[in-house]
Amino acid sequence: MSVTSAFGCGAAFLRHLSAGSRSGSTLILLRAGGAKPRPYSSSLARCAAPEPPDVSRLADTARISLTPEEVEQFAPKIRQVIDWFGQLQAVDLETIEPSLRADTDANTSQREDAPETFGNREAIIAAVPSYDNPYIKVPKVLNKE
Amino acid sequence: MPCLIQSPRFLLSHCLSPLPPNARAVFCGRLSHRSAAAALSSDAQTIASNQSSSCAPLPPPPSSEILSVRESLLSRRRTAAEIAEEYLDRLRRTEPQIRSFLHVSETVMREAEDLDRLVESGAELGPLAGVLIGVKDNICTVDMPSTGGSRILEGYRPAFDATAVRKLKEAGAIVIGKTNLDEFGMGSTTEGSGFQVTANPWDVSRVPGGSSGGSAAAVSARQCAVSLGSDTGGSVRQPASFCGVVGLKPTYGRISRFGLMSYASSLDVIGCFGSSIIDAAIILNAVAGHDRFDATSSMNEVPDYASCLISIDQFDSKPLKGLRIGMITETMGDGVDMGVVSSIKAAALHLEELGAVLTEVSLPSFSLGLPAYYILASSEASSNLSRYDGVRYGNQVAADELISLYGDSRAIGFGPEVKMRILMGTYALSAGYYEAYYKRAQQVRTLVRKSFKDALETNDILISPAAPSPAFRIGEKVNDPLAMYAGDIMTVNVNLAGVPALVVPCGFVEGGIVGLPVGLQMIGTSFSEEKLLRVGHIFEQTLQNHRFVPPLLA
Numbered sequence: 203m204s205v206t207s208a209f210g211c212g213a214a215f216l217r218h219l220s221a222g223s224r225s226g227s228t229l230i231l232l233r234a235g236g237a238k239p240r241p242y243s244s245s246l247a248r249c250a251a252p253e254p255p256d257v258s259r260l261a262d263t264a265r266i267s268l269t270p271e272e273v274e275q276f277a278p279k280i281r282q283v284i285d286w287f288g289q290l291q292a293v294d295l296e297t298i299e300p301s302l303r304a305d306t307d308a309n310t311s312q313r314e315d316a317p318e319t320f321g322n323r324e325a326i327i328a329a330v331p332s333y334d335n336p337y338i339k340v341p342k343v344l345n346k347e
Numbered sequence: 348m349p350c351l352i353q354s355p356r357f358l359l360s361h362c363l364s365p366l367p368p369n370a371r372a373v374f375c376g377r378l379s380h381r382s383a384a385a386a387l388s389s390d391a392q393t394i395a396s397n398q399s400s401s402c403a404p405l406p407p408p409p410s411s412e413i414l415s416v417r418e419s420l421l422s423r424r425r426t427a428a429e430i431a432e433e434y435l436d437r438l439r440r441t442e443p444q445i446r447s448f449l450h451v452s453e454t455v456m457r458e459a460e461d462l463d464r465l466v467e468s469g470a471e472l473g474p475l476a477g478v479l480i481g482v483k484d485n486i487c488t489v490d491m492p493s494t495g496g497s498r499i500l501e502g503y504r505p506a507f508d509a510t511a512v513r514k515l516k517e518a519g520a521i522v523i524g525k526t527n528l529d530e531f532g533m534g535s536t537t538e539g540s541g542f543q544v545t546a547n548p549w550d551v552s553r554v555p556g557g558s559s560g561g562s563a564a565a566v567s568a569r570q571c572a573v574s575l576g577s578d579t580g581g582s583v584r585q586p587a588s589f590c591g592v593v594g595l596k597p598t599y600g601r602i603s604r605f606g607l608m609s610y611a612s613s614l615d616v617i618g619c620f621g622s623s624i625i626d627a628a629i630i631l632n633a634v635a636g637h638d639r640f641d642a643t644s645s646m647n648e649v650p651d652y653a654s655c656l657i658s659i660d661q662f663d664s665k666p667l668k669g670l671r672i673g674m675i676t677e678t679m680g681d682g683v684d685m686g687v688v689s690s691i692k693a694a695a696l697h698l699e700e701l702g703a704v705l706t707e708v709s710l711p712s713f714s715l716g717l718p719a720y721y722i723l724a725s726s727e728a729s730s731n732l733s734r735y736d737g738v739r740y741g742n743q744v745a746a747d748e749l750i751s752l753y754g755d756s757r758a759i760g761f762g763p764e765v766k767m768r769i770l771m772g773t774y775a776l777s778a779g780y781y782e783a784y785y786k787r788a789q790q791v792r793t794l795v796r797k798s799f800k801d802a803l804e805t806n807d808i809l810i811s812p813a814a815p816s817p818a819f820r821i822g823e824k825v826n827d828p829l830a831m832y833a834g835d836i837m838t839v840n841v842n843l844a845g846v847p848a849l850v851v852p853c854g855f856v857e858g859g860i861v862g863l864p865v866g867l868q869m870i871g872t873s874f875s876e877e878k879l880l881r882v883g884h885i886f887e888q889t890l891q892n893h894r895f896v897p898p899l900l901a
Binding site (some may be wrong): 226252255258260261263264265266267268269272275276280282283284286287289290291293295298299300301302303312313320322323325326328329330331332338340341342343344 | 363404485488503504505507599613639640642643715718719721722733736737738739740741742744746747748749750751752753754755757758761763766767769770771773774775777779780783784786787788789790791792793794796828834845
């Protein structure tokens with residue numbers, strides 16, 4: 203699917219949303235991805251299709267203790283957004299270089315690599331939740347596995 | 348909608364016709380002062396008492412609050428304490444309805460009195476002496492809490508001022524308080540704040556926009572003269588449009604990000620709000636420039652952004668003659684509110700009347716920018732927010748072992764939108780998925796950059812709305828993330844390309860009490876803020892039919 207037809211998706215996407223129906227979101231997914239299901243086996247897919255998000259595992263990786271209710275609440279929304287991300291798979295980007303950042307000429311300098319004493323150490327220490335001079339205290343580290 | 352350029356005589360006859368009540372109150376009131384702040388302290392006439400009398404001509408276009416304060420101080424007409432008192436008074440009066448501040452400074456009067464002593468001594472005053480500013484709460488201030496709008500940093504006091512804040516203070520400004528935001532900048536309504544919801548001063552049942560909703564509302568409600576915000580995907584420009592104020596997003600690297608709590612490091616910029624273009628320019632003067640603490644800050648020289656903003660009496664008859672303006676086709680079609688489209692078209696007509704040449708320009712890959720933005724932003728956020736682990740700062744939830752300390756502190760401290768974005772970013776950056784998501788988003792970024800570059804070769808500036816709709820009701824979009832994200836379509840591509848953009852209020856659509864403001868977005872090439880400000884200033888000063896003072900101040 204070429205870039206030209208891909209960029210029509212956005213307008214269709216907006217149109218459905220402005221029609222005001224929240225229940226229209228399922229429709230949007232089909233539109234956002236293009237008319238056909240994505241051809242994972244085609245030469246456009248440079249890698250195996252990503253596994254759908256496993257919210258509990260992601261929460262572990264991100265070190266956020268989600269309650270089971272939260273997992274249930276977030277999973278469909280996250281899946282919906284990740285599916286929406288998937289529309290980029292259908293675009294032919296083979297010859298395009300990835301851009302690290304805007305490259306507005308903004309990354310031209312580094313300061314001298316010499317240590318300096320920070321003047322307000324007290325404020326840093328005051329912000330530490332659990333401090334026992336000179337240690338920042340944390341509970342024991344257990345191996346989970 | 349009445350047409351924009353009218354002779355004063357035509358305006359007089361309009362006074363007795365059905366104009367929105369606010370417009371009439373403003374048209375017919377005896378508001379002769381130049382500054383809005385001064386105007387607010389005089390009595391606005393009621394509509395009823397003016398229906399039979401002949402109406403005064405439309406009050407003058409917005410003038411600089413900053414220059415007005417400076418003039419008052421230098422001429423000894425007012426003291427800094429009197430000015431500060433007036434703003435604090437208005438802040439306290441309007442806060443119960445607007446709730447734009449998370450923290451109000453306790454030292455405002457003392458700082459104003461110190462300044463008065465300085466004035467008395469005849470010492471030289473900084474360019475922002477006595478100017479009250481609001482600072483978005485994701486920008487660090489050493490003497491006030493800085494929460495990032497999140498419970499995980501509730502009560503946190505940074506050990507340093509952000510460079511932008513330090514520079515404003517050095518110029519003599521007084522920070523009146525920290526403004527509300529969507530948590531860590533993630534959101535477009537300010538409903539995502541961990542603390543409170545800010546209301547739009549034009550209609551308190553509606554959102555002010557986000558994530559810099561507090562900063563936009565504060566300037567709109569004249570609780571402060573100017574304010575700082577941040578813009579990662581439109582967080583200065585969209586609230587500026589929703590609240591009827593000027594919003595400036597500078598080029599990436601123009602203003603140091605040191606002290607701005609990072610959301611997406613390759614996209615974040617600090618921006619500012621004002622009630623006039625001149626004020627935005629003066630703030631930019633004060634905060635722009637290279638900073639050794641921000642390796643992404645630009646070494647480019649800082650011009651005097653305010654010096655080219657001349658008085659309207661000195662304008663040529665066609666002050667924008669020769670300016671080539673491209674209206675972005677993809678922003679004026681399907682899915683954009685009809686009222687917004689007609690406001691932008693009216694603004695385009697106004698620009699043509701000023702001498703500019705308008706064409707339509709299509710930006711290929713425009714709509715791909717939205718998912719690309721959210722992939723990049725979520726991914727970078729998942730990395731940047733890993734520092735909030737309850738160990739060195741912020742709220743810590745007690746736990747028996749370390750992983751639970753991290754997990755529970757973050758679970759309790761972060762709100763749902765932040766959690767979701769971290770999880771989505773974690774997914775996109777998972778081993779093996781780089782090709783599928785992050786890399787592709789970076790490639791779309793290259794396409795977007797190139798399409799702006801190409802369009803800005805045949806055009807001096809590009810224009811579009813700043814949002815597909817005016818301010819919507821509080822609660823309307825909270826449960827539908829994609830509906831929320833869709834509203835960013837007008838703004839995210841600018842962040843991907845790193846170019847500057849300016850939003851200037853241009854009209855109203857129906858809704859609220861007297862109508863809801865709409866902003867015109869103007870986009871330029873990197874480091875072309877001078878050009879944008881000059882065009883914006885000319886547009887603003889010659890805009891005939893609208894004044895942007897919300898009804899709750901009348």
